[in-house]
Amino acid sequence: MENVRDMFQLITRRLGFLNKNCCSVGGIDISLPQSHILYEIDRRHDPSMQQVAEALGIDITTFSRQVQSLIKLNLVKKIPAADDRRVFLLSLTVEGKFVATSIDQQMNMYLNEVFSHMNEFEKETVIRSIRLLTEAMSKSGQCCAPPIE
Known part of the structure; x- marks a missing residue:
């Protein structure tokens, strides 16, 4: 049987998950x-x-630091909720929307290029398999399961 962990390690590297910065x-x-x-x-x-x-699935302290860095970059706005001033709501600035859209376009271009090396059946099989895997992962109580929305 193939080493599944090896495959996930390779996918992680190829998607750039180990890079300090994902994009510019x-x-x-x-x-x-x-x-x-x-x-x-x-x-x-x-x-x-x-x-x-x-x-x-990020603890609030770590998350707050990340949000502060995005606020300093003028990509995110944080305002108190009207009904509860202890709760802060987040939104993207114009620059933040541009960056988010650009990252989305970059990822979609990359995935389209990857899928261009497959026929339609292979592409649909991979997408269906990823969906099955993410559903199974969401049911697991082990390791790194993010909370279900």
């Missing part, structure tokens, strides 16, 4: 955690800090 947009270097935070804020409507931290 407009001269701004973005780390992988920052990229994930921008993605989650972009796909939600004014989420709270707690909601995004939980979705990413």
Whole structure:
């Protein structure tokens, strides 16, 4: 049987998950955690800090530091919620939206290029397999299972 962990190690390296910065947009270097935070804020409507931290499976202290760095880069805004001033809502600035969109486009271009080396059946099989794997991972109580939304 193939060593599945070897395959995941290789995928991790090829996707650049071990790189200090995942991408650079407009001269701004973005780390992988920052990229994930921008993605989650972009796909939600004014989420709270707690909601995004939980979705990413990051403790709130680490998450707060990452958000502060994104605020300093003028990519994220943090404002108190109108109904509870202890809760802070996050949104992307115009620059943040540009960076998030650019990263999304870069990733989609990369994935499209990867999938171009497969026929339609192979591509659908891989996507279906990834879906099955992520569903099974979400049911696991082991290791690194992120919280289910």
